[in-house]
Amino acid sequence: MKPESAVTAEAATSAGDVVLEARNLSVDFALPAGTLRAVDDVSLSVRDGDVYALVGESGCGKSTLAGALVNLVPKPGVIAGGDILLRGRSMRSMTAEELRRTRMAEVAVVFQAAMSSFNPVVTIGAQLEHVLEAHPEVWPDRREGRRYFDHLLEMVRLSPGQVLGRFESQLSGGMKQRVAIAFACVLKPSVLILDEPTTALDVINQRLVIDVLRDLRERLGVTIVFVTHDLSVVAELATTVGVMYAGRMVQVAPIDTIFYSERRHPYVRALLESIPNVLEPGRTATSIPGQVPRMDRLPPGCRFAPRCPLAEDACRKDDPELIDDHGNAVACHPVNREGTKA
Amino acid sequence: MNALWTQRRRRAPRATRSVESGVEGSGVESPALVELDGVSHRFRARDRPAVDGVSLRVADGEIVAVVGESGCGKSTLGRIGCGIIEPSGGTVRFRGTDVSGMTGREAIGFRRCVQLVHQDPFASLNPGLPLRTTLGYAPMYHKIVSRRELDDFLLDTLRRVGLDASPEFLDRYPHQLSGGQRQRVAIARAASLNPRLIVADEAVSMLDVSMRVSVLDLMLGFREDAGMAYVFISHDLGVVRYFAGDGRIVVMFYGVIVEEGATEDVITRPGHPYTCSLLQSLPVPDPRRARSRREDRAAALFTPAGDAGNVGDAGDGGCVFRRRCPLATDQCATAPPASDLGGNHRAACWFPDKVAELSASVLGAAD
Structure with missing residues (x-):
């Protein structure tokens, strides 16, 4: 079996240097009942110009990982091992002041529920002033910063008059998400991390956010990492995909490989089959049997084995490793055995 | 006392109502299960009505999908249909009877027959009540089950929605459940009353994509067993094509219906x-x-x-x-x-x- 060398027009443009890298990253949560490992030994590298999608179901650790990529883990969580490298610099060994300068100015994060990431009693315009004030190194002249923000608002299809003098509560959900994206870009970061940017939006606003992110990448050259549970959004936006299951990365591959290659993790196939597709008549979608395991009751061996149609004895004993074949890394015993035979 | 809306303004005198239902019951055309006739609703402090003169018939056992973006009035329409919002204009009829004039047993019967499943399973279950109370209150109120038989009834309800049918599960609180489990509980609560119509307001949009099909299948299974009708409110035509494949779609834009037809016709x-x-x-x-x-x-x-x-x-x-x-x-x-x-x-x-x-x-x- 030949691994698909599907270099799409989009993938071809994204073979830049590695901007952001996680090396064997683990995140632990110390709870009264014991320590849970939410992210377990995950490595990933994001190249300049990539749109990197982190995919998985609720509770698989994808949002925790997105926060950990800027060394932000909410208590009682801690980064228990590994490191994050931003253009080769270790984020774990940065001082608090270095981190403060780095976040937003080099890597910006748009958290899930952009709705609640604004101060409700201060106008959007005043919140912009706070950001510019805190980072004089980026915009020594604040007027230029304001002008740049107006330009960004235009890019996210809003007008300054619609936004600046208003409070968060006066904006619709879709508008808030786009204002949050404009905010994230105002200090000209080279990497933008978004947690569930399209969740809780209707289809019209989803489309708008997808188009806006595509624009930002093309016009500002910003590298994008986004977290989602929706493979349809991945298909529209991503160049590279990392699929997570129960805290582990189970497949990392270019976009077309995830959707069309023969060499895919059974979980990826199951996720794809579970989507009702508007372009197909009839009830063709099928749900994944069983549930995501609780992180305090992980099964031995492969974590997906209890729900997997390919599971065999080895899967219930040994944890499979990610094995890379021409840029398509899969962690699955049956799939990888198949690969070595061919 | 048991009037459907507490601050009810009686719209149609009783005599007119009986004439109407008499005409409809004369066998010319069987009355729709629920019929909205030119209903409008304007929320206070809004310059535009949320629903503006909409008419919609839902027949017994039918699936009607109401589609549109946030703010198009689809949720308000659904709430009017199940009697939670009193429309500021127009009439809602249940089996030919104007619901605004319903009182007593009639109003209670209507309440039982038309159930609502909300969008957000994190907000629709009372966090301070165990599932036993959440699921048990309505069947007891409607005298579908006696207190003695309640536990067996609830275990059977849990089994039907694919949840762990154990007494311990009934003692759990909503925060101990995942999003998918909560939505199953919300659906169980609605379906356990043997309703004739379930209004499902974005019932799967808060769930992971991978969970949606199983919840949709669950709802379709209830319809196969009990033949109830669904008003399925959604902004996602993919989900609609799956759920309402043999039903109808109504497309709403800012308070009015702009298109309606059989699901496959509207999509293709x-x-x-x-x-x-x-x-x-x-x-x-x-x-x-x-x-x-x-x-x-x-x-x-x-x-x-x-x-x-x-x-x-x-x-x-x-x-x-x-x-x-x-x-x-x-x-x-x-x-x-x-x-x-x-x-x-x-x-x-x-x-x-x-x-x-x-x-x-x-x-x-x-x-």
Whole structure:
């Protein structure tokens, strides 16, 4: 079996240097009942110009990982091992002041529920002033910063008059998400991390956010990492995909490989089959049997084995490793055995 | 006392009602299960009505999907249909009887027969009550089950929605459940009363994509067993095509119905530019198709703002969609009549031919 060398027009443009890298990253949560490992030994590298999608179901650790990529883990969580490298610099060994300068100015994060990431009693315009004030190194002249923000608002299809003098509560959900994206870009970061940017939006606003992110990448050259549970959004936006299951990365591959290659993790196939597709008549979608395991009751061996149609004895004993074949890394015993035979 | 709306303004005198139901019951046409007749609703401090003169019939056992973006009035319509919101104009009839005049047993019966499943399972279950109370209150109130039989009844209810049917599970609180489990509980609560109609308001949109199909299948299974009707409110035509494949779609835009017809007709031959834009906006799980659709879209690009600012002014008499519509001309300052596209498929647009062209470009990529 030949691994698909599907270099799409989009993938071809994204073979830049590695901007952001996680090396064997683990995140632990110390709870009264014991320590849970939410992210377990995950490595990933994001190249300049990539749109990197982190995919998985609720509770698989994808949002925790997105926060950990800027060394932000909410208590009682801690980064228990590994490191994050931003253009080769270790984020774990940065001082608090270095981190403060780095976040937003080099890597910006748009958290899930952009709705609640604004101060409700201060106008959007005043919140912009706070950001510019805190980072004089980026915009020594604040007027230029304001002008740049107006330009960004235009890019996210809003007008300054619609936004600046208003409070968060006066904006619709879709508008808030786009204002949050404009905010994230105002200090000209080279990497933008978004947690569930399209969740809780209707289809019209989803489309708008997808188009806006595509624009930002093309016009500002910003590298994008986004977290989602929706493979349809991945298909529209991503160049590279990392699929997570129960805290582990189970497949990392270019976009077309995830959707069309023969060499895919059974979980990826199951996720794809579970989507009702508007372009197909009839009830063709099928749900994944069983549930995501609780992180305090992980099964031995492969974590997906209890729900997997390919599971065999080895899967219930040994944890499979990610094995890379021409840029398509899969962690699955049956799939990888198949690969070595061919 | 048991009036349906506490601050009820009686609209139709009782005599008129009985005449109406007499006519409907005369065998000319069987009365719809629930019928909305020209209903409108305006929330206080809003300049535009959320629902503006909408008529909708739901027959026994039918699936009607109400589709549109946030703020289009689809949830308000659903709430009017199950008697939670009193419309500021128009009538709601249940089996031919105006619900505004219902009192006592009749009102309680209507309440039992029409159930609502909310969008957000994190908000629709009382966090301070164990599942036993959440699930047990309504069946006891409606005397579907006696206190002695309650536990067996609840375990059976849990089994039917695929949850752990153990007494310990009944003692759990909502925070101990996952999102998917909570939505199953919300559906169990509605279905355990043997309703004739379930209004499902975005019942799966808060769930992971991978969970949606199993919850939809669950709801379809209830219909197979008990034959209830569904009003399925959603903005996702993919989910709608799956759930309401053999039903009808009603497309709403800012308070009015712009298109209605059989599900397959509306999706494969949309008759209104807004329906085309909903179809175009929906992401498809297929990168190659997404790319080719993107190229097609450039030709007929909509500029949806998703903001109320881009809507026709309330009551100016024009087409509500014209501010956003790529086909709009001066003619659209007059509201278009619903044109018949055959087979009970209707759309309110002046230019059915141009919409056909537009929809061909939407569907060209869809094969």
